[in-house]
Amino acid sequence: MATEYGQGYAQMDRPDFRATGVGERRHRLPAGLRAPIEARTWKELGYTLLSLPIGIASFVFAVTMLSLGAGLLVTFIGVPVLAGALAGCRGIGALERTRARGLLGLEVAPPEPLRPKGGGAMALVGAVLKSGASWRHLLYSVLLMPWAIFSFVVAVVFWSYGWLMLTYPLWFWLFPMYGGQDGIQLYGGDGHHIYLDNPFEIGATAATGLLITLATPWIVRALTTVDRLMVHGLLGPSRLATRVVELESDRGVVVDTAAADLRRIERDLHDGAQARLVALAMDLGLAKEKLAEDPEAAARMVDEAHGEVKVALQELRDLARGIHPAVLTDxxxxxxxxxxxxxxxxxxxxxxxxxxxxxxxxxxxxxxxxxxxxxxxxxxxxxxxxxxxxxxxxxxxxxxxxxxxxxxxxxxxxxxxxxxxxxxxxxxxxxxxxxxxxxxxxxxxxxxxxxx
Missing domain, CATH: 3.30.565.10 (Histidine kinase-like ATPase, C-terminal domain)
Structure with a gap:
């Protein structure tokens, strides 16, 4: 939809065009400090972690079925196998849209439905193979695994190292008591070792961990931005299909609006000018009958009818102005x-x-x-x-x-x-x-x- 309601509309190139957002929720902590404990951050981290097993499973399914179907194309069996691979990838896409909706808050409409020409299994197979959305789902199933591996490693490394370093002052005592060394070893060589064991080094480690912990939600958010683009671009309807749906909806709105305008015009004519003209015709008929018997009463009725004519004319002018004013055209x-x-x-x-x-x-x-x-x-x-x-x-x-x-x-x-x-x-x-x-x-x- 092109309609936008509410606040926060971007400033245009006119100085008097501005809109101020109201009703925004105020937080005591700035966004940078509350990000590690926000529900959105944990949902995005969960999405990143889940992407790895799902990506591996979808990659194995897509590549195996695609290879099997391509290898069997020399026989008739390869065509339905390939169609089954694409249908399975569409099922994976439905799962991914649901996962993105629940964890990323991303609403992606399903792609355009299959439209088999005719009945029977072969018509359905042909529709699956001819659908561009099916091949986009296959591409997503193949691309998800390498991206999931990268995002999983980055998210886990930053998240684990950040929290471990931040909490180092709490578990530092484990090294001398159970590890037989003074602390985390940064360097070890012949006769020379560097451990994080004095108060300054422990504090510096915790401070570094705090910085990494505060930065990690934004790194994960950047990673999930790529996921959002992949889900939206490959698993949703094409731009052409979306535009067709919008045009169909707009056409319906135009038809309904035109019908409502016609009903309004008919109602205004029936309740306004038409009713007034009917009454005017009756008054003039009565005046005609009284013209010979009571000329003065007939003259009064004609005078009243003249006033009604002026009112009816004004109503007709207002109605015409409501349809399309002449001053606008001229x-x-x-x-x-x-x-x-x-x-x-x-x-x-x-x-x-x-x-x-x-x-x-x-x-x-x-x-x-x-x-x-x-x-x-x-x-x-x-x-x-x-x-x-x-x-x-x-x-x-x-x-x-x-x-x-x-x-x-x-x-x-x-x-x-x-x-x-x-x-x-x-x-x-x-x-x-x-x-x-x-x-x-x-x-x-x-x-x-x-x-x-």
């Missing part, structure tokens, strides 16, 4: 947003810095985004002032609406902001909401720039 975003601001119940400053106009579709989405945000400000914020800024940043159209209201806007509570985010996501846009309790509220929308 004069662009600057004039259209200024007209929106003039109708808002809160004083709004509008600044549009665009050298050219984007495509009509993007312009329309930008207009209705600002329109809905200003409506939210009028109805819910309790603000006394607001501002709208529009500018272009490379190939993106940026919108930022700010108010000094009570804050607390929540896109996850089924509000209009969630629907607005879905509309922006349908065109690869992003919605960012920064609304701490007590305000101010800053909503930033980002749309792709498409030239008109």
């Amino acid at each position: 004069r662009g975003l600057n004039a259209a947003l200024s007209a929106l601001a003039a109708r808002c119940t809160v004083p709004v400053r509008v600044e549009v810095d665009l050298a050219s106009r984007p495509a009509a579709a993007i312009e329309g989405i930008a207009y209705f985004t600002v329109s809905e945000l200003l409506q939210n400000i009028s109805k819910h914020s309790g603000a006394s002032q607001a501002s709208v800024d529009v500018w272009r940043s490379e190939n993106r159209l940026m919108l930022q609406v700010t108010d000094n209201g009570a804050g607390g806007a929540d896109v996850t509570a089924g509000s209009g902001l969630a629907g607005l985010a879905e509309r922006l996501d349908a065109v690869d846009g992003i919605l960012v909401v920064d609304s701490p309790q007590g305000g101010p509220t800053t909503v930033t929308a980002e749309l792709p720039w498409r030239q008109a």
Whole structure:
């Protein structure tokens, strides 16, 4: 998904575009000191240690089955054996995605499912062999073992040496009592030996162990970063498949949004202008009947009908403006947003810095985004002032609406902001909401720039 909620949005190239994270958990110890005892560190260490036996097993399975299948390709048996090897590697991939989710917190979607053409075992064998995901799983099964050996050795050496040196003052007494020497031997030669046995050397050893212990979690984290890349790149869906899924989802959002807009227009016509015009027709019919008997009453009814006509016309204008305002087509975003601001119940400053106009579709989405945000400000914020800024940043159209209201806007509570985010996501846009309790509220929308 392209939609992003919450805080911490990166600063853009505009000085007034900033978002401050709130609600972050505060720790008494800095990250560098608490890392060795954090649950995340132990999970990552467990992942690294488990990778070795799993890597060996997957390597043996993949290489054995691949060699067997390749050797038997001269016969018919080699094809199903090779397909079985790939299917087994897909099973290993499912296990690895589960392990990465549990120990690394990495969510990786499964690859695209097999789509055999036709029924029967041979169709399934052909689908396995033709699937690019199957061969990526095989590659992962082969690469895991050498990387697991390297990461296992590095993690165990740093972890064990760090803790052993850090705790050296606690078990130093073992050497003279049971080892027959004064301490850890750094050097031994003919008639000359160096032991870590005096208080200074013991303290220096512990200090060095502390440094290694503090550095080890970050070394393990760097090692698991490579694991994350391997799992994400080789065991997840391809970029093309992911993009297809996103486009299918966006298409559904567009269809649902269009249907909702049509229902809204139908409801507004039925409950508003249409009902008013029906009543107007009835009033004019009554006035026609009274025209001969009571001209004054008929004149009053015609006068009332004239007022109803004006109201109906205004409702139709508002409805047309809600579909697509003429000022946006004729004069662009600057004039259209200024007209929106003039109708808002809160004083709004509008600044549009665009050298050219984007495509009509993007312009329309930008207009209705600002329109809905200003409506939210009028109805819910309790603000006394607001501002709208529009500018272009490379190939993106940026919108930022700010108010000094009570804050607390929540896109996850089924509000209009969630629907607005879905509309922006349908065109690869992003919605960012920064609304701490007590305000101010800053909503930033980002749309792709498409030239008109």
